[in-house]
Amino acid sequence: MEIEPVMNIAKRRGFVFPSSEIYGGLSGFFDLGPVGLLLRRKIENSWREFFIKSQDNIFEIETSIIMHEKVWKASGHLDGFTDPLTQCRKCHSFYRADNIIEEKTGKFVESLNTEELTELIKKNKLKCPKCKGDLGEAKIFNLMLSSNIGPVTGNVAYLRPETAQGIFTNFKNILVSTRAALPFGVAQIGYSYRNEISPRQWIIRLRELRQMEIEYFFNPDKISVPDREVLKTKIPIVTREVQKKENFEAVKKEAGNLVKEKIIPNELIAYFIAKEFLWYQQLGIPSSALRFRHMQPEETPHYSKGNFDMEINFDFGWKEATGNAYRTDHDLSTHMKHSGTDFSVVEDGKKIVPHVVEPSFGIDRAIYATLLFCYRDGKERGWEWFEFPSKIAPYVAGVYPLMNKDKLPEKAREVYEMLKKCWDVFYDGSGSIGKRYARADEIGTPYCITIDHDTLKDNSVTIRDRNTTKQIRVKIKDLTNIIWKLLNEEIKFEKAGS
C-alpha cells in the first residue's frame, strides 16, 4: 500500500492539486479539482446524514474563520497552542523538536518542556536531517496564523485553529434562537489553520485543513444516548495499559461494555465512537485499519475526563483521523469567566453549566484514507481505478453513445439529461468505448451507461458495473429506479437486468 501512485492519479484526474503550483507551490496548502470537490462534498454529506440528520437535536452552524484575539486568549490557544521548535545552526532549517527526538529515539516526549527537550537533543547528539549540522535549543512556537485587521497596525486577530470556538462563543445565541433544551449538539464544517513547522505527507499535515466538529452539550447528571442499539457495536480499542506493550493490538469490545468497565468515561463518548467506527467503514476503509486509542494522561488536557483518538492505519502507520474528548464544562466556563456572559441553563430548577463531548473529524485525512484504501492498481485491468463506495463516488454514472453517429449522441444526451436530475453524472463521447470505461474507472464511477443501435430499436441501454466490469441491459424507463436501488443496495447488479 503506497501513496505515490495515488497522489499521481489524484493530480492527473483532478482530485487534488498543489496550491499556487505554477509559482513553486505553498507548503501545506492544496486545491481540490472538479472530481476531488465532488468526492469531498459527498463525504461531508454522508457525515451530515449519519451524524447530524439522524438526530433531531444537532444544529449545524458556520462561524467566521477569523475571530477576535480575546477568543483565543480565553480558549487558551494564545498561550498553549504551541509546538516546540528547533533550528539547525548550520543550514537554518526548522524542525519540530518533539518529532526529531521521537523519530530518532523512539521515546514519547509530548509532555516534556523545552528545557527537557533541549537536554534530549544534546544528550542524543541529534543532527539536522538535511545537512547534519547541530540543532539549537527547543523553543515554543505558536501554531495560530494571525492577520492584522483594519488600517491600524497591532490590531491582530487569528485564523481559527479549530471550528469549535465559534460554537462555544455562540452558545447563548444558539440556545435562544433554537429554543433547544439539553441534551443538544452543535456541528460545524469548515476550514481551520495551523502554522505547522513542517507540513508533510501530502494532505495529512496541512496548514489549511478542513474539520467537521460536533459539540454535544448535556447535563452530566442526566446522560442519555439517542440510540442505545449503537452501544452494542463492537469497536477496536487500545487501552492505556495495552499500548505500553510493544507491538500492541486493539481488542474488540462492545462500546457500552467499555463504559461499564470504566475505560470510556460515559455513554455519549461511547455512542460517538461506535458511530465513527461504522461511518469510516462506509468510506471504504476496512475495519482492520481502524482503532480507538485511549490517550495517555500526558496527552490529555487537565480538564478532560478522557480523550480517545480514532486512528487509521495509513501507508505510513497509525495516525489520528478523529479526536474524541470529554471536555466537561471547561470551554463554556472559561468563556463565561472571560466574557462575563452567562452560559448556564436551568435544569430541574437548578442552574448548571452544561458539559460537552467533542468528536472532531479531519476531512482531509478522511479523503486521504478513502483514496488510499479504494485505490486499485493497473495490474489486472491495464488501468488504475478507485473502488469507492457508490454513495461517495464523485460521479454516479457516465453516459456514452457507442458511436458518434446514427442519432446515438442525441439519444445519449436524453438519457444523460434524465439522470442529471437525480445525480452527478457525466457525458463522454470521445474515444473508443473501452477507453471511456477506463477513464470512468479512474475516477471511481460505479456505472457506465451505453447507448447503442439496439437502444434506438427497443429503448434499452447497457449498464456496466465498475467493480466486476459485467454488463446488464435495462429499459430506459426503468433506469433511474434501477440505479436508485443499486445505490441503496436493494438489488444485486447481476439480477437488475431485464
Added chain:
Amino acid sequence: MEIEPVMNIAKRRGFVFPSSEIYGGLSGFFDLGPVGLLLRRKIENSWREFFIKSQDNIFEIETSIIMHEKVWKASGHLDGFTDPLTQCRKCHSFYRADNIIEEKTGKFVESLNTEELTELIKKNKLKCPKCKGDLGEAKIFNLMLSSNIGPVTGNVAYLRPETAQGIFTNFKNILVSTRAALPFGVAQIGYSYRNEISPRQWIIRLRELRQMEIEYFFNPDKISVPDREVLKTKIPIVTREVQKKENFEAVKKEAGNLVKEKIIPNELIAYFIAKEFLWYQQLGIPSSALRFRHMQPEETPHYSKGNFDMEINFDFGWKEATGNAYRTDHDLSTHMKHSGTDFSVVEDGKKIVPHVVEPSFGIDRAIYATLLFCYRDGKERGWEWFEFPSKIAPYVAGVYPLMNKDKLPEKAREVYEMLKKCWDVFYDGSGSIGKRYARADEIGTPYCITIDHDTLKDNSVTIRDRNTTKQIRVKIKDLTNIIWKLLNEEIKFEKAGS
C-alpha cells in the same frame, strides 16, 4: 423598507450573529446560525443548479484560501488592490478618502490619485464625521489580509481577495484533468477577504465575505452561447450615456439586442447578465429592484473590454451584487509571463490564449437582499415573517402534533421522519398551535403539517400555507408527492387538498 427589524429578527431566529460577539465583536465578520446556514446553502445550491449544472461544460473547484505571494504579484493585487485612506488628525479615526469626498460633494472620484484626493479634501474643507477634526492626506492602503507562514519571519502569503485567481493558476491542471475543450467554464464558491477600512451596513461591506465566481474561457473568434433563448430576455440596462443624467432610470432591452447595439461587448456577457436577471428574481427580489450598470471607462480596468455591475436597490440605495467583466486574455497571459507556464490551447491548428468573461457574485449581498425583500412586518399577523420562495426557504415544512397526548406525537414523528428523507423539515411540539405557526412563519417556512385526532382515524393531515394561512387536508400517503408538486409549482395550493 428598513433593515433594522430584519437584522433583529435575523439575530433572534438564528440567521446571522455578529462574530466574537461576547468579546465585543469583530468589525466586518459575521456567523451564520442554523437557519442562516440553511438559507445560504439553498441560495448556493440554487445558483449551482441555475448556472453550473444547467450546462455540461462548467467545472466547479475549490482552491486554497491562502495563496503564494507571487500569485498576487502577478495578478496585480499586491500593487493595485488598494483603497485611498485618510486619517483624522484629532481622533485618529480612519476613513476611505474617496467615500468621504463622494458623500460630501456628490462627485465621482474613483479614478483620482492620492494627490488629487488630498487636494479635494483640502479644497472642500472636509472634516472627521466623528469629531469634526481635520482630515490628513490621502494615502494608499492595500486591502489584502496577509499572514506569516511557517516559523521564518517575513515569509508572507495572502488570504485571497477573490476566488478567481485559484482558477487561473490551475488552468492547466483543469484542462489536463477534465480534457475540456473551449468554450468551458470553471466555477468556485468560497470565502474571500478584504481588509475594508470601514466595514458597514451589516453584511454588505465585510472583511470576510463569500463569493460565487465563474471564469468562462472561450476563443474570441468563435463565440457561442449555451442557450440562445436566454438572449431574448429583456434586462434593465443603464448605459454609460444614461447615467450621466440626474435621476437616471434603467431601460429594458433584449440582452441580444444590446450586443447588436454594441453596448454589451459580446453575447457571452449578455447571456450571463440575462441569467443573473432571472436568477435574482428567484430569490424573491422584484425585477424593479435590479439593474445592470455599464461601468464608466474610469471604473473599468485597462485590459477589460467592458464591465457591467448588477445592482440591487437596497434600503440604502443601489449597490453592486454581481460584477460582470470581459477580462480578455489578461489573467492567463499575465500568469504565463510571471510563471513561465504555457496556458495556450490549440484551436484550428493555431495556438491561442483563451479569453474569459467573469460573472462574480457576492453571496452575503444576495442573503441581505433576500432577507430584506422577503421580510413582512407584523402589522397584519401580529408577528413578522419571511415570504421566501419555497425553493430557498431554510425549512420546507414544520411538523406538529396538535396536542402532546393520545399518540399524536408518535404519529407526528412518523410523518416527520418520512418528510425528513426528502427535505429539511423540523418537528415542534411545544406551545399552542398558533404560536408554532408563528414561529414557522418567522423563519419563512412554506408549509406547516398538523397531525390531529382525525389523523388517527383516516390518516389525513392538514397543510397550512405560509403565504395565505389557508389550510387543506390531504392523505399522509399523498403528502410527499403534494409537497413536491407545490415546490415545483405544478399545482396550486387551494386545489391540492382532497
